Amino acid sequence: MKRRIAEKVLALSLAAAMMAGMAGCGNNDGGSAPGSEGGSSAGTEQSGEEQSSDAGQESGSEEGSAEGEGGNEGGEEAPEEASMPDVITDSDGNPIDLGGMEIIVRDWWTPDEETEPANSFEEAKEEYLDWAQSTYNFTIKQVAVSTWDSAPEDFVNYATTGGDENYVFVLRQGQELVAAMNSGLMYDLGSLDCLDFTEDKWKDGVNKMLSKGDAVYGMRGITPEGRGGMYFNKRLLEEAGIKPDSIYDLQENMEWTWDKFEEICSQVQADTDNDGVIDRYAMVCITQDFYPMAVWSNGGEFIGMDENGKYVNRLESSETIEALNWSLDMIDRFNKVFDSEAAWDYGYTAFANGEGVFIPQETYKAGDWEDMADDFGFVCFPMGPKMQDYTNCYTDNVMVIPACYDAEKAWKIAFAYNLFTDPVPGWEDYNESWKSDYYEKFRDTESVDLTMARMVENGMVTYHTFIPGLDLGADVYWNINKDNTPAQQAETIRNTWAAYLEEANK
Structure with missing residues (x-):
């Protein structure tokens, strides 16, 4: 490579x-x-x-x-x-x-x-x-x-x-x-x-x-x-009967969607030794990395700005709620369950060890996997149903x-x-x-020429980090589940966020 x-x-x-x-x-x-x-x-x-x-x-x-x-x-x-x-x-x-x-x-x-x-x-x-x-x-x-x-x-x-x-x-x-x-x-x-x-x-x-x-x-x-996208393990894809380059083809043909990603996850996740325990997981993601990328990929955001330059709550928008519901389902079905005592970087380590096919993460992580035995690729986060193109969030x-x-x-x-x-x-x-250094960190040129080139030209901005007091982890990510849906949590936190926004808009 x-x-x-x-x-x-x-x-x-x-x-x-x-x-x-x-x-x-x-x-x-x-x-x-x-x-x-x-x-x-x-x-x-x-x-x-x-x-x-x-x-x-x-x-x-x-x-x-x-x-x-x-x-x-x-x-x-x-x-x-x-x-x-x-x-x-x-x-x-x-x-x-x-x-x-x-x-x-x-x-x-x-x-x-x-x-x-x-x-x-x-x-x-x-x-x-x-x-x-x-x-x-x-x-x-x-x-x-x-x-x-x-x-x-x-x-x-x-x-x-x-x-x-x-x-x-x-x-x-x-x-x-x-x-x-x-x-x-x-x-x-x-x-x-x-x-x-x-x-x-x-x-x-x-x-x-x-x-x-x-x-x-x-x-x-x-x-x-270019910011957050989806890394994939090429060896594990091949073992599941999927050509790694086909992921880039899907991206270039504008077919790299939530539905296609879900289809591939279903194909790659398996109990390869028939002992009743899954040993090839589709995802090894840290949930707080998956949620925001899914939201942005569907045209959603948590805090936006209106035509008058005022911060507004967009947690309850249809795009955002749909993305969070989909995220919960994908994580429940395809993400490796980690021990509660696992280190904070458990997902990164699991991907480096070849325990899962996909991990959503930012571009800088490519440099941290320099010694990873398996080759990996990198594409945009799959496109949600409310979008016509891939996107990432500039920070x-x-x-x-x-x-x-x-x-x-x-x-x-x-x-x-x-x-x-x-x-x-x-x-x-x-x-x-800007490409030269990335060529040294990624394992293939497609990650840079096809994915990052697209991300550099096509991104969005958002405003949740600008709101004093707001904490997406404590306010949203760590509280949503089957028993407390994203819509329910959005209603729970609505008044608190309204107070934050009122103060920020002063």
């Missing part, structure tokens, strides 16, 4: 080479920098991001990798003689001058060290950033300043007291982020005319999630991360500017970050730089 992946990378490089040969902290009133004509130079850097339950991570052209996956840029050859973008000028016709600002995009994973470009894309990116920094008189880099644990508190402390530094903070999604936003600690990015949030590089919806009316408090100008980290900066400083920092995330000249249509 590793050879296939190496051949894939080589093929990409050769194809690109052939193409090249044919190519010829203060007021929050915002606004433009003094003398500026405004305007945007937005684009997108190609990258991936992954975030586990205990450590948010990102990767990409300007973003390194934490402990899970990364986003080393692809190895394609650059087009010849790519020209730099038009220079953005002030009212006197001179290039915008950022006055030699040193800007830090501060995260918790990027090492503070210089690295040589690994391929043509990285060389072109370095050339572009050198041009941008020289043209507009600034420097910018992304580097770990905080830790994963300290990042929220570090931001609150800095945004409260201020400082001379020029920071873009990276923060993980969740209730701490919302508390900081509601406390007025984040600059209103919607007031800065150097940012145009209609452009494609903001498509993961971070700016939408961090919006109140016309105000925007968070951004992320890089490719969103990307968020970039914010402290509200303690005055309007001029905030504008300049945002202008620089916009340049930092612009497309590399000549590579505007290159959308595969």
Whole structure:
């Protein structure tokens, strides 16, 4: 399998080479920098991001990798003689001058060290950033300043007291982020005319999630991360008489549905030695991983946002209730029953040991199964009856500017970050730089080229992590069963959630 992946990378490089040969902290009133004509130079850097339950991570052209996956840029050859973008000028016709600002995009994973470009894309990116920094008189880099644990508190402390530094903070999604936003600690990015949030590089919806009316408090100008999908054990499928590649065929033919998944689960689950005990389970999932993916796959969600920008309870929607009922049935029929004393990661270990065919999990887990004896594949979570396409839920980290900066400083920092995330000249249509590191973690190229490529382009956002007090485990997952249906639990928790939403909507 590793050879296939190496051949894939080589093929990409050769194809690109052939193409090249044919190519010829203060007021929050915002606004433009003094003398500026405004305007945007937005684009997108190609990258991936992954975030586990205990450590948010990102990767990409300007973003390194934490402990899970990364986003080393692809190895394609650059087009010849790519020209730099038009220079953005002030009212006197001179290039915008950022006055030699040193800007830090501060995260918790990027090492503070210089690295040589690994391929043509990285060389072109370095050339572009050198041009941008020289043209507009600034420097910018992304580097770990905080830790994963300290990042929220570090931001609150800095945004409260201020400082001379020029920071873009990276923060993980969740209730701490919302508390900081509601406390007025984040600059209103919607007031800065150097940012145009209609452009494609903001498509993961971070700016939408961090919006109140016309105000925007968070951004992320890089490719969103493919998130949760369904891993499958190829050996166990073959033993059950199913060709592993047929799962990819189902996905590509838009036939990878709940019904088809259920059919395959019925076929693969078996007592192979006829001792009366099932020894090949269809699923070895952790239930709290299955529930939300099923909900999203059916067009449901737990907390949504209405047309007025207000959080709303969608637990009782038909899409969500249908998904939770189906999940209960699938788990009851096909999931391995684990001992109550099992470790928290029992499902991951069982899948690695070949005890079950399927496990729903996020993309970063592929790197944790490097030593797994069996080959595995990865497809989207099967499509629910209310949907016409597969989807996954983006939960990307968020970039914010402290509200303690005055309007001029905030504008300049945002202008620089916009340049930092612009497309590399000549590579505007290159959308595969995030793939390289994933090829090293998955066992086949289809997981990346067919599944993750689809997930990166087709995702959704949701809002339950933004509601203080709300806990899906305690409020929903751990209470639903045959005797207490999802609809009954939704009614039980309705008033509690109404109080949470009332407070959040203030």
